[in-house]
Amino acid sequence: MRTIIKQLKIFVESLNVSIRQIEIEIGVSNGTLSRPFKAGKGITTDTLEKFFARYEELNPIWVIKEKGSMILSVEEQEILSGIEKKNGTTGFNLSQKKYLKNIIDDSLRDYKDELKETRKLLEMEKEIQLLREQLQKKTKPT
Secondary structure, eight states: OHHHHHHHHHHHHHHTSOHHHHHHHHTOOTTTTHHHHHHTOOOOHHHHHHHHHHOTTBOHHHHHHOOSOSBOOHHHHHHHHTBOTTTSOBSOOHHHHHHHHHHHHHHHHHHHHHHHHHHHHHHHHHHHHHHHHHHHHHHSOO
16 A cells, blocks of 8 residues: 555656645545655545546556556557547447456466465465574573
């Protein structure tokens, strides 16, 4: 969650407007962003959704995973907005679906890799603890 707050703060600072002005623009109460920004604490998903709805140019992957650029290209914004301009209908076209599927697949792969690494670290921590206990037993004066 700290990554999200940190990234949102960077984006807000790049706009050169007050945090209060952002709160007004996204329709949240006074302090909804300023308190978490100061304390480094999380925000609700509702607030995050309102943020992304107002600032469609903000790259959600950059916010959540610190990957890619902060600002989406116009094409990326259109893809993420789900608007197909060719025939005026709403919904995702095939190209948009493929793009979103790739993003989801990449994210899923990253999370699986992170989960594997976390499991390895936990196993290593257990092993280290066990070795410490064995070492303490062997080095205790008898």
